[in-house]
Amino acid sequence: MKRLFLFFAAFALCLLSSCSSHLERVKPFERGNLAHPLMRPDRDSLLTAMTMHAYFSREASFGGGGVGGGGCGCN
């Protein structure tokens, strides 16, 4: 019984360790579409301005969209 348990434990370990490599990940050489300028979130300045306005009108969700500043709200 103990042997059987050890066998299934080893099987589960092998199976799970294989799982991680079988996940579908976008490889670096497959990122052509992701690198397209259309994929930029700030590609349309008007859309960005409207989005920021929508965030501003809901005060709690305003800010934190840029990388400048430390998120202290002092800028």
Place this chain on the structure above:
Amino acid sequence: MKHLIKIISVICLSLSIHALAAEPTVGSTLPKLSELLPGAALPKTTGKVVLVDFWASWCAPCKASFTTMAKLHDKYAAQGLVIIGIGVDEEADKYQAFAAKHPVGFTLVHDAKQTAAAFFNPPTMPTSYLIDRSGKIQHIHKGFKGAKTEAEYIHEIEELLRQ
């Protein structure tokens, strides 16, 4: 029960072997590029120092690395350096447009089906593999960091050409 255990063992082993199937690393032998890139016009690499570079038209650092590659080709080709730039663009017209816009002296080939890229599994774009005269991978460059990478290339290529 014994049969079940045997079947499970075989499945388990095959999955693990598949998981362990690894891409070329430092010390491993360069695979036959003609098999990975069927139909591509490849230069002779036997007894040469080879630089295999994976690039794409959408990759900005790849564009920057082309100047360096061209310089390296001009300087060391006569001494036995062969540079092969493998373009991994899925669309042939983008590959051709990039190649036409950046004319270089070294060989450019299109990995249209991304077979070579899938085999090498470059961890970032661009990635280049520097191979010695015996066909073993000696250095792998992940990414291109301008003058720093260029200096590394020069140092390593000169060392390999001396061997």
